[in-house]
Amino acid sequence: MSEAVSVKPHAKYFGVYVVEMDDGxxxxxxxxxxxxxxxxxxxxxxxxxxxxxxxxxYRSKLAGALGNGISEMPIREGHKxxxxxxxxxxxxxxxxxxxxxxxxxxxxxxxxxxxxEFVIVADTRKNLIPILADARKxxxxxHVVELVDGLYADVxxxxxxxxxxxxxxYFLKDGGYLLMAIKARSIDVTKEPSEVYxxxxxxxxxxxxEIVDVVHLEPYDRDHAMVLxxxxxxx
Amino acid sequence: MTKxxxxxxxxxxxxxxxxxxxxxxxxxxxxxxxxxxxxxxxENGEETxxxxxxxxxxxxxxxxxxxxxxxxxxRNVSNHGLKPNISPGHEVFLEARExxxxxxxxxxxxxxxxxxxxxxxEIMMEYTRRKLRREAQxxxxxxxxxxxxxDDIDKTINLYIARLREWYSIHFPELDELVKxxxxxxxxxxxxxxxxxxxxxxxxxxxxxxxxxxxxxxxxRSSIGADLSDFDLNYIKILANIVLELYKLRDTLDxxxxxxxxxxxxxxxxxxxxxxxxxLMSIAGGLERLAKLPASTIQVLGAEKALFRALRTGGxxxxxxxxxxxxxIHKSPRWQRGKIARTVAAKLAIAAKIDFFSGRFIxxxxxxxxxxxxxxxxxxxxxxxxxxxxxxxPKPKPKKKWRR
Numbered sequence: 001m002s003e004a005v006s007v008k009p010h011a012k013y014f015g016v017y018v019v020e021m022d023d024g025x026x027x028x029x030x031x032x033x034x035x036x037x038x039x040x041x042x043x044x045x046x047x048x049x050x051x052x053x054x055x056x057x058y059r060s061k062l063a064g065a066l067g068n069g070i071s072e073m074p075i076r077e078g079h080k081x082x083x084x085x086x087x088x089x090x091x092x093x094x095x096x097x098x099x100x101x102x103x104x105x106x107x108x109x110x111x112x113x114x115x116x117e118f119v120i121v122a123d124t125r126k127n128l129i130p131i132l133a134d135a136r137k138x139x140x141x142x143h144v145v146e147l148v149d150g151l152y153a154d155v156x157x158x159x160x161x162x163x164x165x166x167x168x169x170y171f172l173k174d175g176g177y178l179l180m181a182i183k184a185r186s187i188d189v190t191k192e193p194s195e196v197y198x199x200x201x202x203x204x205x206x207x208x209x210e211i212v213d214v215v216h217l218e219p220y221d222r223d224h225a226m227v228l229x230x231x232x233x234x235x
Numbered sequence: 236m237t238k239x240x241x242x243x244x245x246x247x248x249x250x251x252x253x254x255x256x257x258x259x260x261x262x263x264x265x266x267x268x269x270x271x272x273x274x275x276x277x278e279n280g281e282e283t284x285x286x287x288x289x290x291x292x293x294x295x296x297x298x299x300x301x302x303x304x305x306x307x308x309x310r311n312v313s314n315h316g317l318k319p320n321i322s323p324g325h326e327v328f329l330e331a332r333e334x335x336x337x338x339x340x341x342x343x344x345x346x347x348x349x350x351x352x353x354x355x356x357e358i359m360m361e362y363t364r365r366k367l368r369r370e371a372q373x374x375x376x377x378x379x380x381x382x383x384x385x386d387d388i389d390k391t392i393n394l395y396i397a398r399l400r401e402w403y404s405i406h407f408p409e410l411d412e413l414v415k416x417x418x419x420x421x422x423x424x425x426x427x428x429x430x431x432x433x434x435x436x437x438x439x440x441x442x443x444x445x446x447x448x449x450x451x452x453x454x455x456r457s458s459i460g461a462d463l464s465d466f467d468l469n470y471i472k473i474l475a476n477i478v479l480e481l482y483k484l485r486d487t488l489d490x491x492x493x494x495x496x497x498x499x500x501x502x503x504x505x506x507x508x509x510x511x512x513x514x515l516m517s518i519a520g521g522l523e524r525l526a527k528l529p530a531s532t533i534q535v536l537g538a539e540k541a542l543f544r545a546l547r548t549g550g551x552x553x554x555x556x557x558x559x560x561x562x563x564i565h566k567s568p569r570w571q572r573g574k575i576a577r578t579v580a581a582k583l584a585i586a587a588k589i590d591f592f593s594g595r596f597i598x599x600x601x602x603x604x605x606x607x608x609x610x611x612x613x614x615x616x617x618x619x620x621x622x623x624x625x626x627x628x629p630k631p632k633p634k635k636k637w638r639r
Binding site for chain 1: 243244245274277278279304305307323324329330332333335336352353355356359360362363364366367370543546547
C-alpha cells in the first residue's frame, strides 16, 4: 500500500484535505471523526497523528463535484443538514466528518435495504440521524427534523426538484444552501441530459432558489450534475 | 381572539401565540418505548394523547382557531371542535424548529444540550430500527430472496459443472459428449469415479437402460483419457458432490417458494406459477410495488434494457420481459406473443392488487379468462401478419424509471 507523504487543508474547501501519496497521486480526504473505523472500505491515512479517510470521487457525488471544482463548498463545522436519499451513508459519513460533533445530518432514506446499512454507520457516528421515510412526504418527519443550514439531495426521482423544494419549505432556513445531484437518466431517459438539467433548474428557480453553480460530474459519473443554490424564503 | 400555533415535535406538542411565545407544552412520553410509539403516531397523522390534551386545553381557554402544519393534524383539530388552518412553513413553526434544542432545555426535560442530543440519537435509532423490523416482517420479501438465491445457485452450478466436465475429461473425455444432462453427469462422476467402474452392471444399478449402459461402458473401455489415481480422482468427486448438493438445495428452494408464494400471492401463483410469480415480485421489489404497477409495466418487467433503448431511439418496445417464461407465450408463434403477454399482464395486475390488498382467491376465474382469450387469439391470428402489415403493438407510455 502506498503511503501518504503529506496532508494539507484544501485551498478552497473547508474541512477537505488533500493527501499526496508517495507515488505522486493526489486524493481528497476528510478528518476521521471516529478514528480506526471505515465506513465503506475506504483507505485510512495517518499523518502527524491525525487520521484521515480517503474521499473517493467515483463513490461520492459530492467528492466528484469538488474534484471538478465546484465554486464553493458551503458545509461548515456545526452545520445541520437535511440529506434526502442518504442511502448507505457513503457521502453522509464524510459530511459527518466535516460538520463534527456539534453538527447534525438528518438522513432521509426510503429503501429499507440500504437504511439497514446506514443505521450501522449512524450507530458509531452520533451526528448522523437515520430517518426511514419518503422524501415526498416531508410532513411525515416534520416532528423529528430541526431547521437546517443546508439541504443535500440525491434522490434520483423524476420530480426531484419539487421534492427538494417541498422539503425546503418545511426545514431549510432563509439563506440556507442546497446541493442537489441530478441524474439525468433517472428523470427522463428520452431527453438529452442538458435539457433535463435546464428543466430541473427552472423548477428550483421558481421555488425560490438562486443558482450559484452547476458542475458536471464527468468522468466520475455519467450524465450527472451537481447544483449549488441558495434558498430565499418567500415571505 | 388570538390565534394559536400548534406544532408536534420530538419533545412534545408545543403551542405558540402569534408573538412566538410558548403557551403550552405537553411533553412526549419519557420512556423510549412510549416515545417511539408517539413518534410513529405523529408520523401517521394519528391523534396522540399529547395532541388531545393540548387541544382540550386550547378549547377550555377559549381558543377557536388553530394554525397547524399539515392536513393530518388539521383533521384531529376539527374533531375537537376547533377550526384548523393549514400553513406549512409558517414563521412560527420554523422558529420552533430552530429553537427545538433550547426549548427542550427551557421546558426542563433535559439538563444539557448534550444530554438532549444523546437521547435524541438513541430514540431515533430505535424508531428507525422498529420501522425496519416491521418492513422485514413482510413475507413476500422472503419469496423474493429465495428466487434470487435460486438464480445465484443456477449461476454457480453452471460455473462448477463447466469446471467439472473439463477436469474429469482429462480422465474420460468421451463422457462429456455422451451425457449432456448436467445432474446426470455429476452423478456418474460422483458415484463411479474411475472409468473402470463404468461397467454395465454398475450402470444398470444407477437406472440406465441396457442399451445406454453398454454404450457408456464401451466408451469407458476404449477411452483415450489418462489414467488417474484414486488420490487425484477424489478431489474431482468432491466437486461433483457439491454440484449434486446444489441441485438438491435448488429443489428444496423451489418447494419453499411454492409454499410462501401460495401464502402471500395466491392469485399471481395461480396464473403464472410460483417461480415466475416470485421472479416478477423480485424485479418489482416486492408484492406491494408489483400491486402498484400498471399492467403495461408488468408486461415488460425484466426487459428494462430493451424498453429504455426503445424509448431513447423511438424503436419498437419489447413485447414481454420475464413474462416470456410463461409457457403459452414462448410456445406460441412470434406474432401472437405480444397479444398473449398483454392479456396475461392485465390479469396479473388485477391478481397482484387483490393479493396485496384483500387476499381473496379468484385465481381460477382469472386463469379461465386468460385461457379463453388465448384461444381467441389463436383463432383470430392463426396466420402470421402479411408482410409489413401493421402489428398491433402494446405501447407502454414513456414510463419513468422507478427508484431501486
